[in-house]
Structure formats: C-alpha cells, structure tokens
Amino acid sequence: MPITPAQLAQVHHLLDSRNHSHREIASIVGVHPSTICRIQHRDRPLLPKHGGGRPAKLTERDMRYGKRLITSGKVDTATQLAKELSKTNKESVSAATVRRHLRKAGMRAVAVKKKQAA
Structure with missing residues (x-):
C-alpha cells in the first residue's frame, strides 16, 4: 500500500523536528520503520543521524x-x-x-x- 501525500508530509515534519526516532514516527504515521528510513535517505539526506546509545552520565x-x-x-x-x-x-x-x-x-x-x- 503506497504512502499518501498527507502521511509523507507528516513524516517530513516529524523528521525535521528531530524529536522522534524512526520507530516512533512509524507508529504515529502508521507505516513500517524501514519506510521512514527510506524517506529520510531519499528526501532528507543531510539530516544528522541519531546519536543512539546510553545518555551521558555527565552533562x-x-x-x-x-x-x-x-x-x-x-x-x-x-x-x-x-x-x-x-x-x-x-x-x-x-x-x-x-x-x-x-x-x-x-x-x-x-x-x-x-x-x-x-
């Protein structure tokens, strides 16, 4: 099932906000996390990658x-x-x-x- 333009716009907005992981965006929009990854690589290649890992103990x-x-x-x-x-x-x-x-x-x-x- 193809992604709708409204879903694509919502994915772009959530990716640009940098507050959500691919998994969180996928559950909000209702698509698979790999779809979010593909959209980011195709439409937003310059977005910095998520740091990942455990939060630093010292600020x-x-x-x-x-x-x-x-x-x-x-x-x-x-x-x-x-x-x-x-x-x-x-x-x-x-x-x-x-x-x-x-x-x-x-x-x-x-x-x-x-x-x-x-």
Whole structure:
C-alpha cells in the first residue's frame, strides 16, 4: 500500500523536528520503520543521524564545573574530581568516566616535572 501525500508530509515534519526516532514516527504515521528510513535517505539526506546509545552520565554543565575545579587548583586528580561531582550530582561517577569526559573535552594528563635539589 503506497504512502499518501498527507502521511509523507507528516513524516517530513516529524523528521525535521528531530524529536522522534524512526520507530516512533512509524507508529504515529502508521507505516513500517524501514519506510521512514527510506524517506529520510531519499528526501532528507543531510539530516544528522541519531546519536543512539546510553545518555551521558555527565552533562556539559558538570564538565564546565569540573574543568573550573581543575584549572583553579581545587582538585588535582580525576579521582578527586569524581568524588566532588558525585557530591554535587547525588549520583556516583567513576574516575574513568571523568577521565573519558575530560579527554573528550580536550584536556589531558600531564606529569609534573620534579625540581632539582640545590
């Protein structure tokens, strides 16, 4: 059964809103999810793909706060930062998660050079 122009317009509107997955759009419009995928590839090829996966445990706000704590010298390690963020978020955050987010934000670990004894 071919898709009607009204259904096609509704699919375009829902795709452009970027608030729904293909499966959700298919259930709203009443067509198969692969039809939605084909319509997107044909009519809206430049739409960004859905990120997918699990939502990030740390938000952009958390990372800005974390970078500020590091640059101000209040925390020195990812472990200390993880403890601090766990206090503010009321949800445990591992040091590995903090390290991964810091690397993604462009920060990296640097070994402190020892001073020579005089």
